[in-house]
Amino acid sequence: MYKINFNTSEFLSTHWQKEPLVIKGAFSNFVDPMSADELAGLACEEEISSRVVITKENNWEIIQGPINDYEQFGEDNWQLLVQAVNHWFPDSASLIEAFRFIPDWRFDDLMVSFATPGGGVGPHIDNYDVFLLQGEGTRRWKVGAKGNYTPRGGDTHTALIDDFEPIIDVVLEAGDMLYIPPGFPHCAQTLTTALSYSIGFRAPSQQELFSSVADHLLDTNTGLKRFTSTSEPVAASSVSIEHQKGMLSLLNELLKQPEQYQTVLGQLLSQNRFELDLSDPESPYQREDLTDALSEGAEIHRIGGLKVIKLEGDTEQRLFINGDIFACEQLTSEEIEHLANAFIIDNQQALTLCGSSAMSEMFVGLLNKGFYYLA
Incomplete structure (x- = not known):
């Protein structure tokens, strides 16, 4: 240590x-x-x-x-x-x-x-x-x-x-x-x-933030609101200051919506620049497999470098893991905190957590993703 x-x-x-x-x-x-x-x-x-x-x-x-x-x-x-x-x-x-x-x-x-x-x-x-x-x-x-x-x-x-x-x-x-x-x-x-x-x-650059916002809008088919104006410039070739500011205000409006920017930030900040050593199981785990392993003394380990991120004030109860979104509506705030903070979940902690069927299902999903492994 x-x-x-x-x-x-x-x-x-x-x-x-x-x-x-x-x-x-x-x-x-x-x-x-x-x-x-x-x-x-x-x-x-x-x-x-x-x-x-x-x-x-x-x-x-x-x-x-x-x-x-x-x-x-x-x-x-x-x-x-x-x-x-x-x-x-x-x-x-x-x-x-x-x-x-x-x-x-x-x-x-x-x-x-x-x-x-x-x-x-x-x-x-x-x-x-x-x-x-x-x-x-x-x-x-x-x-x-x-x-x-x-x-x-x-x-x-x-x-x-x-x-x-x-x-x-x-x-x-x-x-x-x-x-x-x-x-x-x-x-x-x-x-x-x-x-x-x-x-x-490392912190994200302006390029990375704008690129992530654009990707999110395309993936979700949102951000479709178009610019409108109440007056037009005299010269047909001119783009007025008012129009320039009005178009940029559309971006500002988007970036003030938590349902937009929180998803972007959670996915971006939970990703890695380098390849992860995923622990893919030979065959998909079932809840019974997890229960049997824990009864024999197994621990649950997070793979090296995996980021498990939660956003303060998130509009949804969820975790962001390696760019993926994991819904956590069925988990308690204490369970979410434990999952976000622990690199290693020892046998006794795992047995206690898996007393909850929702938490057990979450672990099975994470094991099958290769994000966690049994040790």
């Missing part, structure tokens, strides 16, 4: 999305949740996003996974990066749980890196919040102030930038952590062979 050694309320009020922070000893006696060999094994899999970054003089070469041969890279100046490790490696779940002082909907993924001396990524700027937790080994991190930086090589599609003047220059050891909000340039250099953990948090 991992426990954070700093005041999270103070952190959220003074640093979260405001300024970088070095937290020495963020985790006491930190033990890596995985080994370098286990990380390399994940990088062999086709469905898992991975890459090797090779440090060259004033440049970096990226080799996309799957990666099966590491001898070709030598003993220094490279690092392996594997995305969404929490989806594929259950033992990482307790590390993720330590960061749930930030809402689940913001959580993006756990990226793990293995780096040899000299390995690292060049100066770059991310558009998300990230906690950089050091495991085995040591890495030197530099962070710069927010500002207008030139994209490396003039490429506006890259996060890489030209160098910056550091406001933070620190060596992280096991259990140390660096928090970086969006927009602050940073880079790392590996001093001794190291495992590092990047816990990322």
Whole structure:
């Protein structure tokens, strides 16, 4: 079990999305949740996003996974990066749980890196919040102030930038952590062979929000109200200010309707950027199968990375899970809270919850979706 050694309320009020922070000893006696060999094994899999970054003089070469041969890279100046490790490696779940002082909907993924001396990524700027937790080994991190930086090589599609003047220059050891909000340039250099953990948090962009609204309106065949006006411009070629504002007010009207925006937000915020490791059953579960398994001591586990979201003030009693809507009219508010918050439902809790036929049916549906599994 991992426990954070700093005041999270103070952190959220003074640093979260405001300024970088070095937290020495963020985790006491930190033990890596995985080994370098286990990380390399994940990088062999086709469905898992991975890459090797090779440090060259004033440049970096990226080799996309799957990666099966590491001898070709030598003993220094490279690092392996594997995305969404929490989806594929259950033992990482307790590390993720330590960061749930930030809402689940913001959580993006756990990226793990293995780096040899000299390995690292060049100066770059991310558009998300990230906690950089050091495991085995040591890495030197530099962070710069927010500002207008030139994209490396003039490429506006890259996060890489030209160098910056550091406001933070620190060596992280096991259990140390660096928090970086969006927009602050940073880079790392590996001093001794190291495992590092990047816990990322992301919020939707305007593009993503508008795209989700449009998809929802098309899927539900709603938003059909058309613009009307009480006056017309004198020039036939002109679109008046009044007409421009009137058309945009149609969008504003839609976005004020909870029955529209709540569904959009619930579906969008419960989805993942990376593929999930669904636990599809060999044959569909029935209630009797669940009852038998629980009587033999089984627990109910949520698969890694699955987001179970509920909206405060929702116009309907429901949960959003991986972009799907699950109606919960037959469940109590306590049952909904338990389902939304628990990664693992132990045997005694599961037996109690499944005393309700509605809750039992809900679990059967989630098991058959591959979102949960019996352990």
